[in-house]
Amino acid sequence: MKVTVFIAASLDGFIARKNGDIDWLPSPSGEDHGYEALMRSVDALVMGRHTFEKMLTFDEWFYGDKRIVVLSSKPVVIPDRISAHVESMTGSPNEIIARLTGRGYRHLYVDGGVTIQRFLSDGLVNRLIITWIPVLIGRGIPLFGPLTRDVHLKHRATRSYPSGLVQSEYEVISPRAAVAEID
Incomplete structure (x- = not known):
């Protein structure tokens, strides 16, 4: 399974304000930033419940008929208008990967x-x-944690x-490969 993260962050490393607001993100400028190509390449998008609930606040559903898996240990309310393409799952990331691999999925966002x-x-x-969005918001939900x-x-x-906007793309190197590169 190939897993890709595609996300925007403030220059100081936050993906949202503490309350989940993303009002600091710029308005769409007509630049695609590779989003459409990524969406064509993935079988499904896996997101957390808070992200899903935030996406529901927008007038537009950005994912079309792409399969969406919402991770939550609590019940998730899925509106009828998107219920054919959205499901809720619980479990560890490894369990989620195993289930989706079993369905034949090969690339997740x-x-x-x-x-x-x-x-x-x-x-x-x-x-x-x-x-990277050229703004410093000072505090919020960090992209990376412990x-x-x-x-x-x-x-x-x-x-x-x-x-x-500046976009950085990285390949995650396995720990074994990282040691080999350092040697």
Whole structure:
């Protein structure tokens, strides 16, 4: 299973304010930043309940008929208008990967702070694509949290956009490969 993280963060490393607001994100500028290509390449998007609930507050559902898996240990209310494409699951990242692999899924897009952190901590993320927004918000929900081990990354690309956004793409290197690169 290939797992990709595609997310925007403030320059000081936050993905949302403490209350979940993302009002600091710029308005869409017509620049795609690779989102459409990513969505065509993934079988499903896995997100946490808080991210899902935030996405429901927007007038537009951004995911079309793409399969969405919402991770939550609590019941999730899924509106009828998207219920054919959205489901709720509970379990560890490894259990989620096993279930979705069993369905034939080969590429997941993982979104949401805690969800990203859990998948990264469990060594399941292959690629990180972070779009840096040129704003400092001072505090909020961090993109990265505590880890049980170092996560080594290999820089793959950096793209800058006329809007001022800068996107960094990294491959996550397995611990064994990271040691080999250092030697």
